Amino acid sequence: MGLDRRAFLGLVAGGAVGTMFTPIPWKLLDDVSIWTQNWSWIPRVPKGQIDYVTTTSKLCPAGEGLKIMRVAGNPISAAGNPDHPLSRGGVSALARSEVYMLYSPARVKSPMKKSGKGFEPITWEQAMLEMADKLGAAKGAVACVSGDGTGTVNELLSAFVGKLGAAGYFMMPSEAATAAKAVKLMGGKGQAGYDFENADTVLVLGADIFETWGTSTRNRKAFGDSRPVGQKPKSDYIYVGPTRNNTAAVCDQWIPAATADLGVVALGIAWHLLRAGATSAAPGFDTFKAVVNGGFGPEDVKRATGIAPEVLAGVAKALASAKAPLVVTGSPCGQGLGAAPVIAGMSLNLLLGRVNKPGGVYALPELATVVPGAMTREAMLAGDLPAFLKGVADGKTPAPKALLVYDANPAYGLPETATMAKALEKIPYKVSFSSFLDETAAMCDLVLPNSLTLERYDDLATPYGSGFCVYSLTVPYQKPVHDTRTTGDVILTLARKMSVDLKFDNFLQVLKEKVATLAKASGGFVAKDVMPWQVAAGKPAPALAGGDLWKALTSGYAWTMVGQVQATLGFAPEVLAKAIKAGKAPEKAVVLAPYAQLRTGTPTTGIPCQDLTTVPDTELIGESTFVRLNSATAKALGVKKGATVKLTAGGASCEAKVHIFESVMTGVVSAPLGFGHSAFDVFSKGKGANYLSLLSVVEEPGTGLSTWAAADVKIA
Amino acid sequence: MEKTWYPEGVERCGLGKFMGWLGIWAVVGLLGVLSMLWVFYRGIGVTGLDNYFGFGLWITFDLAVIALGAGAFFTGLIRYIIGLDELKNIINLTVIKGFLCYSGAMLILSLDVGQPLRAWFGYWHPNVHSMLTEVIFCITCYLLVLIIEYVPLILEQKQLNKIPFLHNLAHQMHVVMPLFAGIGAFLSTFHQGSLGGMYGVMFARPYAFREGFFIWPWTFFLFVLSAIASGPCLTVLICGFMEKLSGRKLTTYRIKSLMAKIGGTMLLIYTVFKYLDTWAWINGVLPKAGLTFDQMFYGLVYGKWLFFTEIVLCLLVPVVFLLTPLRKKPAFMYSGAFLACVGVVINRYVFTVQALAQPVLPFTKWEIYTPNWAEWLTSFMVIAYGFIVMSLSYRYLPIFPQEVGLNKK
Amino acid sequence: MSGHSKEFPITWGMVIDIDKCTGCGACMASCQTENNIEPQPEASNKLRSTSWMLVYELTNDKAFPDHDIAFLPRPCQQCGNPPCVSVCPVVATDKNEDGGIVSQVYPRCIGCRYCVAACPYHVRYFGWYDPVWPEGMEKTLSPLTSVRPRGVVEKCSFCHHRWNLAKDAARASGKNPDNLDDGAYVTACVQNCPSGALSFGDLKNPKHKVHELIKNPNAFRLLQRLGTNTQVYYISRREWVRKLGDNYLKSE
Ligand SMILES: Nc1nc2c(c(=O)[nH]1)N[C@H]1C(S)=C(S)[C@@H](COP(=O)(O)OP(=O)(O)OC[C@H]3O[C@@H](n4cnc5c(=O)[nH]c(N)nc54)[C@H](O)[C@@H]3O)O[C@H]1N2
Ligand SMILES: Nc1nc2c(c(=O)[nH]1)N[C@H]1C(S)=C(S)[C@@H](COP(=O)(O)OP(=O)(O)OC[C@H]3O[C@@H](n4cnc5c(=O)[nH]c(N)nc54)[C@H](O)[C@@H]3O)O[C@H]1N2
Ligand code: SF4
C-alpha cells in the first residue's frame, strides 16, 4: 500500500486541524507563561526547609550580630540579630553581604603561590612546607599586619610572630589606635567606650558615627531610639566637620569646620564651659585652663575656623545644660586623625564630668589574653604602620625579611599608597591570609585564603566605640565553599611544624579557652532581657550562668560587661599646647577631606557586589568617581559641574569628576574612599580613583602619631 | 519575459536598474533584520531604552507610522461609505501604504515587547480597562482588514488574474470591500483614539494627562483627528514622490489636490480642538498638578521650539497652504502636506518621550533619551520594507487606474 | 482625578521618617538580596539598574552654608489609586487583594512597559537582560521570590512573601491571620534599617503604630495632588522636605 503525495498532505492537514480540537495546542500555548519564565538559563531558586541561625559579622567593622536565613541548611541571606546588642536587628549594607560574598568572584579559591606575574594553585601541604622554610630563614625579622581589630586570632598571630622574632606587629590604622594613644597620653587606661544609649546631647567632632566610626549600627539604633517616629526628639546631636556627611544629615545642627580645626573647636567650646564655671579635679586642669584661656578665646577660634562665637557658646550651653552630654571625636574619613583632637574632645567630657558615667565615656577594660606570649590589644594598637612602612620605603628602617598580612590590605588601604607599596616591595617574603584577591594579596608570594565568616569559628571582642565590653562568636554554618582554611588553624599547624609552642591544637580550643576566662570574669552577663546600657543606667546586672556561656554565645547572644578600669584620666595640657594652635586660616588652599561609607566595603572586602547598586551616581559613574565641592569653591577654582579634573597632592594625582554639593564647606573638596581598586572583581576593579593615595603622612607634634585625615590639594 | 508581468499598457524602467534600486533597500533591510535577530536573541537591553524611557523611538515610530497610515481607512471611508467615487484613483495606493504602515508597526511592536512569545496574552487575559488592550485588539484586526484589502490588488496582477479562481476571488472581494472599509474605519478610528487615550489616561503624568469625555480623554479624539488629517497628506506626498521618481504621471493633480484638501480640512478641525486642548492643559491640568507650562520644557530636545513648531508651523501654516487657492501650486500643496506630517510626528514624539522625560517627582530631573543603532536600524528596516513592497507593487500591480491614460504619448 | 481608590479592610503601609534616614543604603542592599535581584556590575547607570528600593538625595537648593540635605527612601508607594494598574493590557499587575499591595505577576507580564510609563515614582523596573549571578551565588537565592527572566517588569512587592509567612505563623500558633500583631509582618528593608527610619504595619489597624503615625501633622505623601492616594507616608519636621513631596505653584 502506497501513500501518495495527496493522501500524505491530507493526513498532515487533517491531523493539524484535528489537533486543534484537542486540548494539546491550547495547553501548550497557555503554558507559554510558564516556560517563558523557566528557561534553562534562568537560575532555579533553592527549595527546602527554612530556618534561621545566628552569628556575628566579621566583614563589617560595626560588628553586628547576624541572623542568617537558611534553606535546606544552606545560608541564603543575612539580617540583623535583634538579640545582639551591637545590632538589635539592624544591619549595614556591608554586613548584609556576609552570605553572598561567600561566592564573590574575588574570592581566593585555594592556596596560591606567586609564579611570574600571576599565581598558581598549590596544596595546603606544599604551602605549609614552603612557609615553614621561609619563615624559619626569616627568624628575627618577621613582621605582621592585621586588619582585624577585634579577633582573638591576633593573640595567636602576635605570639607566633613574637616567638619567631618580631620586626613589629601592626594593626591597620584605625580610630581605635588614635583613641588608645589619646587615652595613654592623658594618663588613662583601657579602651574609650561611648554610651550613646544613655546620652541625651551628643557633640560629634568629626567622627562619622552613623557610618564608619566604631559600632555604627549600634550607634544608629541608639540614635533611632532617642527619636521616636512622629514625636519630639529626645536627644540633641550636633555635628562638627567639613561636610554634612551621612551622620550630619540627621543631626540637629551641622557646624562646618575643617578636619584640622576639630581640636581648636573643642578647646573653643572648653573656653565657654570654663567661663561658665566648669571645673575638674582631673590632673592638669589648671594648666589646661591656662592653655585654653591663652589661645582659644572666641576671637582666636573665629579667626582660625570662621565659626562665630555665638555658635560655640550655644554648643557649650547645650552641653552644660544637658542631663547626659557626651562628646565624641573621630576622623571624618575613619582614619588618620591625630591624638590631640581626641584629647581635646575628651577634655570636654572631663569638664562636663562625663567619664565613667551613664551616657558618658567609659574606660573599658581589655579582655584577658589566653595565648601565652600574645600581645595585649593596647600593645598592638601602639604600633604605627604608616610610619613604619614609610621608614622602610625611605631606607631608614630595615625592611623585615618576612611579612604576614592578616585581614588587611595595606597596599590599598593606607595613605601615600605609592610609598606604602614601595615599602611592601622591599620585603622579600610576603604571605597574605586574605579571603579575597586584594591589592596586597596580589603582591604576595603566597596567598593562604582565610575562610569567611560563615565558614569559620571566630570571635569579636569589644569593637572600638562600644559603650560596654562585649564578646560574641562566629560559628561556621557551612563547609568552606572553596579550598580555604581558618587562619587561626593554619597558624597553629605551622607553629607545630616549626616547633613553636602556642599551647593550642586548633583555633576552636583557643576560643573555648577565651570563653572560659570570660565566664570567670566578674560582672559579665549574657545580654538577653537586660541590655548593658540598662545596667549602666542602674538596672542590676543579671548573673552569668557560668557553664552555659559557650552555648549562649553559639546561639547568637553576646557576653557583655559594664565596667571601667580604675585609672585617672588627666587633661594632658602639654600635648594640647604643642599640637593644637588656633592659627590664621590659610588663604586659598583647597583641602581634601575624604569620607568613607560602609557600602563601599573595607580595603579587605572591596565593594560588595550588591552594594554597588546603592552607590549614587553622584559618587560613581562608569569608571569615574566624583569629588564634591560647593559652588563658591568651584568658582574660585574655575571648575564646572561634571568636569573631569585632576587632583594632585604629595606627588600623587587622581582623576575625578566634579559634583557641586553645597554641604561641603568652602575651601574643601570632599572625596569618597573605597573606590579605585586595581584588584578584586568587576564590582570593584577600575571603578574610580583611590583618593587615599593623595594623603601624605604627617607626624603630629606633641604626640608623634602619624596623621593624614586631610591634605592640601591642587585641582586642575 | 519579466515585462509580461507589468500592468496592461504601462512602461517600467529596465530590470537591472530596478534590481539596483531594490538592492539598496535590501541592504538597509538586511542590516535591520540582523539587528532584529540580535534584539530577539539578547533582549531589548541592546537598545537605548531604559527604565525612564520604557517608550522611545520604536513607539514614536509606531505611532507616527500608524497615524500617517490612517490615510487608508479614512480614504476608504470617504470612497466607499460616503461615496466620493473620484478617490478610486488613489485608493489602491492608500491601501498599500496603510498595509505597510501597520505591518511595519506590528513588526516593531513584536520587537518592543519584552516577552514576544506572550504578545497574544492581550487576547487571552485582556484587561478591558486598558487602552493598550484596545490597541492590541484593533491593530491586529485592522491589519487583517488591510490584508483583505490588499489581497485583491495582488490578485488583479495580470498573470495571476488569468487564473479563473483568483479572478473570481478578486471580484468577490471587491464586492464586499465596502463592508471591510466600514469595519476598517471603525477599528481604525478606535485604535487611533486608543493610542491617544493611552497617553491621556496616565493621570500621574501631567505632560500627557487630559480630562475627557466619558471614558475617553481628549487625546483620544485628538489622535483620531490628527491621524485623519495627516494620513491623506502622506498619500499625496508618496504619490508625488513616486511620480517624481518614475517620471510618469500616476494620478491627476486634481485627485492629489482633493486628497490634500480633505487632509487640510481635517487639519483645520484638528487645529481648533488642539488649541482648545492646549489651552485647557495649560490652565487646567498643569496648575491642578502644581506645575507650570514652563516646567514642561527643557533644553534642546525637549525645548519649546518643538511646541511652537508643532502647533504653529505645522498646523496653521499647512491649513493655509492646503485650504486656500495656494493649494493649486504644487510647491504649496506638497510643503503643506509635508508640514502636516511633520507636525504629527512631533506630536507623537513629545507624547511618547517628553511626557516621560518631564520630571513629575520634584526631586528628580530631566533625563535625556538617545535611541541607539538597534532602534534606528530596525526602524530603517521597516522603511526599507516599505520601499521594497511599494516598488514591487508599483511595478507589477495595477495600482493607478489613470496611469495609462495620463501617459499616452 | 481619574479612577477611584479601592478600599481594603487591611491596608499595609510604610511610614518613613526622613529625619532619621542617613542614606546608608542598607535598605536597598536588603531588598536586592531578599528579592533575588541580580548583582549589577554596571549599577552606576541609574537609568538601567534595578533597585526596587531607591534612596534619593533631597536638597533645599540653597548655597553653603544654608544648604541642607535629606534622604528619601522610595519603595513602591502601593498607590490606592494606582496609575500603573488600569493601563496593563493583560492584568499582570493588579490591586485586588486585601492588604492593598499592588501585585506584579511575572509569568503574565508581556513586557510592554506601559506601567513603567504610567508610574510617576520610577518604581517599575524592566528586565533588560536575563539575570546573571556570579558563579555559585545563585545558591544564595531566596526561595520565597521567583527569579524573573528578562523582558518583564518588576517592582517592590512589600515583600509579599513575608506576609504569607506571617499568616502561616499566626495560623500555626492559633492566632488570627487577618489580625496580625504589630511587627508580625515587616518587610526586609524595614527590618534591617539601622536607624529605625522605616515603620510598617496595617494603616487601618489601631493596634499598629503606623495607624497613628499617618495622622501626624508632619506626615505627607508623594504627589498627593495627582490623586494616587499612596500607602507610603513620609514624615519630616523640616518644611522644605515636606514641600518636596509634591509640586506647588508659586502662589501656593
Ligand atoms: N527561576 C525559577 N522560577 C520559578 C521557580 C523556580 O523554582 N525557579 N518556581 C516556580 C514556582 S514553583 C512558582 S510557584 C513561582 C512563584 O513565583 P511567583 O508566582 O512569581 O511568586 P512571587 O514571585 O513570590 O510573587 C509574585 C507576585 O505576586 C504577588 N502576590 C502574591 N500573592 C498575591 C495575591 O494573593 N494576590 C495578588 N494580587 N498578588 C499576589 C506578589 O506581590 C508578587 O508581586 O515561580 C516559578 N518560577
Ligand atoms: N510551606 C510551603 N509549602 C509550599 C510552598 C511554599 O512556598 N511553602 N510552595 C508551594 C509551591 S508554589 C509548590 S510548586 C510546591 C512545590 O513542592 P513539590 O511539588 O514538592 O516540588 P519540589 O519540592 O520542587 O520537588 C519535589 C520532589 O521531587 C523530586 N524530584 C525532582 N525530579 C524528580 C523526578 O524526575 N522524579 C521524581 N520522582 N522526583 C523528582 C525532588 O528531589 C523533590 O524531592 O510546594 C508548595 N508548598
Ligand atoms: S537603611 Fe534606613 S537609614 Fe539607611 S538608607 Fe535605608 S532607610 Fe535610610
Ligand code: SF4
Ligand atoms: S508607585 Fe508606581 S508601581 Fe507602585 S502602585 Fe503606584 S504607580 Fe504603581
Ligand code: SF4
Ligand atoms: S509591562 Fe507587564 S505589567 Fe506592565 S503594563 Fe505591560 S504587561 Fe502589564
Ligand code: SF4
Ligand atoms: S499568569 Fe500564570 S497563573 Fe496566571 S493565568 Fe497565566 S499561567 Fe495561570
Ligand code: SF4
Ligand atoms: S518592602 Fe520589600 S520589596 Fe519593597 S523595597 Fe522593601 S525590601 Fe524591597
Ligand SMILES: [Mo]
Ligand atoms: Mo510553585
